[in-house]
Amino acid sequence: MFSQILQFMFSGVTVGATYALAALGFTLIYNASNVINFAQGEFIMLGGILTVFFFKTGLPLPVALLLAVAIPAMVGVLVEKLAIEPAKGAGVESLIIITIGASLVLRGLVQISFGKGAASFPAFSGDAPINIGGAALAPQSLWVLGTTAVVVLALWLFFNRTVAGKAILATSYDPLAAQLVGVNTQLVLLVSFALSAAIGAMGGILLTPITMTSYDVGIMLGLKGFVAAVVGGLGSGLGAVVGGLLVGIVEALTAGYVSSAYKDAVPFLLIFVILFFMPRGLFGAKTTERV
Amino acid sequence: MALLEISDLSKTFGGVLAVQNVSFSVDQGIVYSVIGPNGAGKTTLFNLITGIYTPCDGEIRLGGELVSGLAPHQLARKGMGRTFQNLQICMNMTAIENVMVGGHLSLDRNLIKSMLRFPSLRRADAVLRERAAELMVYVGLEAYLNSEASAMSYGALKRLEIARALAAKPRILFLDEPAAGFNPKETAEIDNLVRKIADSGITVVLVEHDMKMVMNISDRILVLNYGRKLTEGSARDVRDNPEVIAAYLGTAA
Amino acid sequence: MKRAHAGLLVLTAILLLLPLVLPNAFYFDIVNRMAINAVIVLGLNLLIGFAGQISLGHAGFFGIGAYASAILTTHFSWPPLAALAVGAVGAALLALAIAPPIFRLRGHYLAMATLGLGIVISIVLKNEAAYTGGPDGMSVPPLTLFGFEIYGERQWYWLFAAILLFSVWACQNLIDSPFGRALRALHGSEVASQVVGVDVARYKVAIFVLSAFFASIMGSLSAHYVGFVTPNAAEFLHSIELMTMVVVGGMASVYGSVIGAVLLTALPQALATFEGWETVAFGVILMVSMIFLPKGLVPTIAAKLGRKR
Numbered sequence: 001m002f003s004q005i006l007q008f009m010f011s012g013v014t015v016g017a018t019y020a021l022a023a024l025g026f027t028l029i030y031n032a033s034n035v036i037n038f039a040q041g042e043f044i045m046l047g048g049i050l051t052v053f054f055f056k057t058g059l060p061l062p063v064a065l066l067l068a069v070a071i072p073a074m075v076g077v078l079v080e081k082l083a084i085e086p087a088k089g090a091g092v093e094s095l096i097i098i099t100i101g102a103s104l105v106l107r108g109l110v111q112i113s114f115g116k117g118a119a120s121f122p123a124f125s126g127d128a129p130i131n132i133g134g135a136a137l138a139p140q141s142l143w144v145l146g147t148t149a150v151v152v153l154a155l156w157l158f159f160n161r162t163v164a165g166k167a168i169l170a171t172s173y174d175p176l177a178a179q180l181v182g183v184n185t186q187l188v189l190l191v192s193f194a195l196s197a198a199i200g201a202m203g204g205i206l207l208t209p210i211t212m213t214s215y216d217v218g219i220m221l222g223l224k225g226f227v228a229a230v231v232g233g234l235g236s237g238l239g240a241v242v243g244g245l246l247v248g249i250v251e252a253l254t255a256g257y258v259s260s261a262y263k264d265a266v267p268f269l270l271i272f273v274i275l276f277f278m279p280r281g282l283f284g285a286k287t288t289e290r291v
Numbered sequence: 292m293a294l295l296e297i298s299d300l301s302k303t304f305g306g307v308l309a310v311q312n313v314s315f316s317v318d319q320g321i322v323y324s325v326i327g328p329n330g331a332g333k334t335t336l337f338n339l340i341t342g343i344y345t346p347c348d349g350e351i352r353l354g355g356e357l358v359s360g361l362a363p364h365q366l367a368r369k370g371m372g373r374t375f376q377n378l379q380i381c382m383n384m385t386a387i388e389n390v391m392v393g394g395h396l397s398l399d400r401n402l403i404k405s406m407l408r409f410p411s412l413r414r415a416d417a418v419l420r421e422r423a424a425e426l427m428v429y430v431g432l433e434a435y436l437n438s439e440a441s442a443m444s445y446g447a448l449k450r451l452e453i454a455r456a457l458a459a460k461p462r463i464l465f466l467d468e469p470a471a472g473f474n475p476k477e478t479a480e481i482d483n484l485v486r487k488i489a490d491s492g493i494t495v496v497l498v499e500h501d502m503k504m505v506m507n508i509s510d511r512i513l514v515l516n517y518g519r520k521l522t523e524g525s526a527r528d529v530r531d532n533p534e535v536i537a538a539y540l541g542t543a544a
Numbered sequence: 545m546k547r548a549h550a551g552l553l554v555l556t557a558i559l560l561l562l563p564l565v566l567p568n569a570f571y572f573d574i575v576n577r578m579a580i581n582a583v584i585v586l587g588l589n590l591l592i593g594f595a596g597q598i599s600l601g602h603a604g605f606f607g608i609g610a611y612a613s614a615i616l617t618t619h620f621s622w623p624p625l626a627a628l629a630v631g632a633v634g635a636a637l638l639a640l641a642i643a644p645p646i647f648r649l650r651g652h653y654l655a656m657a658t659l660g661l662g663i664v665i666s667i668v669l670k671n672e673a674a675y676t677g678g679p680d681g682m683s684v685p686p687l688t689l690f691g692f693e694i695y696g697e698r699q700w701y702w703l704f705a706a707i708l709l710f711s712v713w714a715c716q717n718l719i720d721s722p723f724g725r726a727l728r729a730l731h732g733s734e735v736a737s738q739v740v741g742v743d744v745a746r747y748k749v750a751i752f753v754l755s756a757f758f759a760s761i762m763g764s765l766s767a768h769y770v771g772f773v774t775p776n777a778a779e780f781l782h783s784i785e786l787m788t789m790v791v792v793g794g795m796a797s798v799y800g801s802v803i804g805a806v807l808l809t810a811l812p813q814a815l816a817t818f819e820g821w822e823t824v825a826f827g828v829i830l831m832v833s834m835i836f837l838p839k840g841l842v843p844t845i846a847a848k849l850g851r852k853r
Contacts, residue, residue, distance in 0.1 A: 036652045086835045092651040093598045097791060098834045100600075100784060104827025112820035219780065223659065230656060261671040268660035275657050276645045341739060367741035381732025383796070384725075391722075392729040396741040398722040402750060405721035406714040412721060419722075452736075459740045 003134025008256040009249060010132075014141040014210065016248020017148040018044070021203030022225020023232060023240035024155065025196035031172035031235055032192035035095045039079055039103040040200055041222015042110075046072045047201030048213030049110055055121045064121075069201050075106070076197025077190050084189070103218065111215045123209035144206040151199060152241055159237070168192060172235075200225075220264065224251075227267040231274050233284025242282060294319040294463055294494050295340075300349035302339055309335040311518045312349070317463070317496060317511075322489045324497045324505045326529075327515035328539055333498045334376055336515065337467050341373045342366045353463070368396060372461030374452040376468045376498070382441045386432065389440050389451055390423035391416075393458025426454040430484060446477055453484065463494040470501050478504055506530060514538070548716050551799055555712060559705040563698065572697035574813055576769065579704035580762050582805035583711045585789045586798065587758030592787070593795030593840075594719065595751050596731030597647070598655045601662020602786055605635040605756040607669055607778025609763030614684045614773045615675050624687045628764040635760035636753050643749040659780070666778040681774030684767045700769050707765075708802075711758070715798050727751060728796075788826055792833045794840030803842055 022044055029037045047068050054064035083102045087094060124143050129136035159165035170178040171188045179185050204213065204221070211217075228247045232239025247267050255263035274281060295317040302310045310332045317323045325333050338344045340351055342363040351359040353369055361369075372393075381389050398415050405412060424436055430450040435443055443451065449469060456464055469485065470478045482504050489495045499505050505512065505526070512529045514521040516538045522529060529535055566572055584606060591597050612631025616622040622630075646657045669676050676682060687694045694700055718724045729737040730744050738744055767773045776782065785808065793804020808829075812822050837844050 036655075083831055083835070090834065090838065093592075093596075093655070094834050094838060096598070096600075096652065096655050097787065098831050101827045101830030101834070104784070104823050104830065106827075108820045108823030108825075108827060110820075111823060223663070223780075226656065227660075230653070234652070259671075262667065265664050265667045268663050271656060271660045275649055275653055279649060279653060343735065362743075363735070363738035364741050364743045367739055371739075373739050375736070379733040379736035381729050381736060383732045384728055388725060388728075392725055392737060392742070393740045395722060395726055395729075395737075400721075400723045400726065402718070402723055402754070405723040406718045408713075408717040408721075416720075416722060455736070455740060 004256070005253075006133050006135035008252045010135055010137050010141060012249035012252030013245060014138075014144050014248070015207065015252065016228075016245040017144045018203040018207045018221065018244075019225050019228040019247050020241045020244025021148055021151065021199050022221060023229035023244045024152070024237060025200040026226055026229040027235060027237055027240045028192050028196040028199070030229070032168060032189055033084065034092075035084060035099065036226065037079075037193070037196065038096060038099040038222065038226075039083075039106060040196065040225060041218035041220070042103045042106040043072045043076060043197040043200035043218075044204035044221045044225070045110065045213065045215065045218030046075065046106070046197075047204030048208035048217065049114055049119075049204075049215070050201075051205050051208065052119045052121050052213060053114065056119075061121070061124075065205060068205055069198050072201035073194040073198040076193040076195075079106075079197075080190055080193040084193075103222070107215060107218060114215060116215055118212045118214040120208055120212045138210060140206070140209045144210075147202060147206055148241075151202065152237075155199075155237065164191075224267045227271045230271060230281055233281030236281070236283040239281055239283035292319050293317065294354055295496070296350075296352040296355075297340065298350045298352075300336070300339055300351065301347050302335060302344055303347050309518050310339060313515070313518075313520050314349075315513050315520065315523055317494060319494055320489070320492060321510035322485065322495045322497065322508050324499060324509040324512045325515060326499065326502075326505055326512060327521070330517075331515040332518040333515055334467060335518075337373065337465055337496075337498060341371060341465055367459055367461075370460075370462030371465070372456035372459050372463070373465035374449070374456055374467055374469060376471065378445075378448055378452065380440050380448050380451060384440055386435045386438045386440050386443060386451055387420065387423050387427065390426055390454045390458050391419055393426075393455035394419045394422065396459060423454075423458060426457050427451075429457070429487075430454045431480065445472060449473075449481075450484070453488075457488070457493075461493060463496065464488065465496045465498075467498050468500065469497070470499060470504055473501075482508055548720070552709070552713060552716070555802070556709060559709065562705075563701065569697045572701050574810065576697060576700050576704050578806045578809040579701075579708045580766050580769070581786070581789060581809050582708055582802045584759045584762045584786060585793070585801040585805045586711050586715050587755035588786055589790045589793075589795065589797070589801040590715065590718070590727070591751050591755045592790050593797065593800075594724070594731060595727045595748060597748060597752070598658065599752070599755070599783070600655050600659040600780070600787065601665070601783050602658075602755070602759055603780070603782035604662035604665035604778045605639065605759035606763035606766070606782065606786075607665055607773075607775070608635045608638065609760030610767040610773045610777045611669055611676055611763075612760070613764035613767045614682055617685050618682065619675065624685070624764075624768060625689065628761060631764045632757050632760045635756045639753040639756035640749065643752045644745065647745060647748040647752070659783075662778065662783050663780060666775055666780070669775040669778055676775070679775060681772055683772050684770070686771070687765070687768035694768075703765075712798060712802065715801075719798065723747075731796075784830075785826065788830050788833075790840075792829060792837075792841060794842035794844075797840060797842045797846075800840045800842030804840065807841075 022040055025040045029035055050068035050071055051064050054067050055061060079102050083098050087098055123140040125139045129138055159169055167183045168188050171183055171185050175185050224247060228243035229240050231246060232243025247270060250270060251263050251266045254266045293316040298314045300310055300313045313336060325336060327333055339346050342361050346359055350357060358366060358369060398419060399412055427436055430453050432447060432450055435447055470481045473481060478501055485495055485508055509526055512526060513523045514529055514535050521534055521538060522532050562575060588602055591599055609631040612634060613624060613627045616627035616630060617624055642661060646654060649657055670679050694703060726742045726747055730742060730747055734744050789804035789808045792808060794800020811825060
């Protein structure tokens with residue numbers, strides 16, 4: 001009984017960590033530009049897909065991993081340059097539609113280049129499950145959790161202890177004011193997109209040995225990452241992480257105890273609950289509008 | 292006879308006491324002004340009375356009826372109208388359509404009838420359009436009868452808001468800085484318009500910074516400072532009140 | 545409103561003359577699909593373009609209508625019109641129930657909530673295989689209207705043409721009416737509308753329900769027309785396609801809705817063999833439209849020609 005719960009918790013936390021990384025990506029971009037980047041899911045997908053591709057061409061895994069993080073980062077910059085920048089000043093609804101368009105382009109291009117099949121690459125340290133309290137923990141899960149923890153720590157240090165990080169935060173509070181004190185808000189935006197794409201890609205890479213990847217995994221992963229960000233409170237880094245883990249765990253427990261067919265519905269039902277009872281999320285900021 | 296009675300109205304935003312225990316009453320048919328230095332809580336007070344904010348404490352009575360906490364569209368039914376300090380114009384519509392929106396409550400808004408183009412609906416709408424045109428002339432906007440709202444100047448839009456508010460046939464009209472950004476000539480024109488409105492029987496409550504206009508036009512004045520009522524009285528009483536002078540100009544060092 | 549009458553006459557003329565020009569059933573089929581999409585998009589445009597809201601899950605209502613018809617006529621032998629009515633009322637009731645809390649949200653949160661709605665509907669349709677046939681879908685009997693079976697693309701064409709004409713007429717009437725003005729006003733400034741008595745919340749709910757109703761009815765008819773339904777009818781990508789039609793054709797434009805539906809129904813046909821390219825094309829169109837033609841094709845062209853709508 002206990003080992004069963006533990007098993008579900010393990011898988012929930014593992015996938016939850018990916019949601020957390022996706023949510024962090026959303027939060028980063030939202031903070032820098034008030035844009036919700038619906039293409040975030042595709043960066044996650046790119047991470048996995050590119051790793052598979054490079055690995056299959058014979059490159060050593062570490063090199064493949066590096067490329068699979070760097071290329072999405074560049075794609076992130078491209079998305080900002082080609083989709084967000086030209087639409088400066090457009091309303092929220094417009095930007096949502098534009099980023100949805102960007103996600104379609106990315107997904108379509110991957111579908112054309114790599115086809116529709118699912119694929120994977122070997123787990124980083126083998127497949128032999130580790131037995132903890134009667135539940136099996138895949139070594140890859142440890143990689144997922146460990147890397148996520150490192151990324152979260154690194155981001156926290158970056159935003160709180162470096163000038164560059166503080167500049168980005170300043171831009172999120174008041175872009176004009178930040179510009180006036182010399183922050184290059186354009187650069188901040190590019191960096192945010194690049195960073196967000198890289199983080200998302202990492203999440204996608206880490207999860208692939210466990211769940212496989214294909215051209216369309218981005219939709220659900222991205223949407224669930226967005227749900228996690230909203231649950232935790234749009235704009236809060238801590239919220240993104242907590243939200244991601246929460247969504248992952250609730251999803252896994254639902255799959256185990258209620259119905260595995262409906263596990264995908266869980267994040268979206270969760271989002272209704274949050275939006276109706278706690279729209280600011282768990283850690284979100286309260287704002288009032290001046291009329 | 293007091294049309295509007297405010298008792299002990301208070302509003303706090305997160306630790307900021309924007310309005311504290313403000314009480315006053317406005318008799319029917321007069322021009323009542325609310326003045327005070329920037330940040331005194333004048334617009335917040337307006338927003339509280341017109342239902343945009345919910346009071347934390349206190350009561351608002353209109354014509355004897357308790358209306359605190361009602362939503363703006365419900366207050367419109369009770370005869371409350373207002374304009375906005377920072378212009379709230381529907382730029383996606385023409386000028387006259389903006390005014391016609393003001394007459395919204397006077398028309399049948401049934402969805403099915405609208406889709407099926409019932410003749411009675413069309414006739415009533417045509418009548419409203421005529422009335423809206425008359426109102427635009429009344430506020431001095433004849434030149435813009437066929438204009439898009441987006442093509443109008445700031446001053447014209449301020450008048451358009453007044454026309455829209457009048458279209459709702461209010462008993463009491465709240466004007467939030469109607470002369471903001473105006474030069475003396477424009478201010479004098481608005482002064483005349485407000486007088487015209489008050490003379491037609493509508494009670495007018497005004498927030499305004501232009502002291503000349505306020506002193507000229509007001510029957511009674513309420514002075515706010517730091518969210519509290521400083522004093523209330525006739526124009527002369529307020530003008531000569533040392534506390535009021537101190538609030539605006541500061542005390543001698 | 546002379547221009548509106550002219551537009552309606554032109555549309556009627558086109559619809560009457562088209563059957564003389566279309567070579568075979570294949571082309572009638574495309575035009576039928578265009579008409580189906582056009583009616584859905586008309587309703588969706590009222591919500592997105594005129595009232596300024598957003599709905600990323602509208603295909604969910606289409607799916608409800610489609611499956612209500614499919615399930616009730618197949619498993620329970622209901623008459624098609626009754627099934628259609630149930631689907632439409634069901635979709636409307638769902639919209640009515642979920643709209644008040646949803647429309648208290650703004651911007652991203654509103655988008656997210658509508659998205660969630662569509663996805664949950666889509667998942668339910670996929671999972672309740674006993675009724676819905678699961679991911680592979682189920683077949684649907686033909687439509688019978690008062691004992692007369694509608695058979696073949698040409699017969700369906702007349703039905704769809706009539707529905708399209710009526711919908712265009714009804715939407716134009718709505719927009720020109722006080723109700724329509726209130727909608728546009730709330731898009732322009734919610735607080736200004738409120739202080740003159742517009743119950744903004746109620747209007748948003750009303751228009752959401754109306755557009756759900758339209759989508760469901762077309763879903764039902766589409767199910768009978770194609771003879772088959774799959775859960776793809778309710779999926780996110782279908783919602784995006786519908787939204788693209790609104791955006792491209794023209795937000796807040798009745799004829800824009802029709803044009804958008806026509807263009808973007810034709811596109812997949814043109815790209816039929818290039819699946820990935822179809823997705824890319826939709827994506828590019830969405831981006832380019834929102835960036836360069838934010839008002840959509842018809843309003844932009846109309847403005848350039850010096851007109852007002």
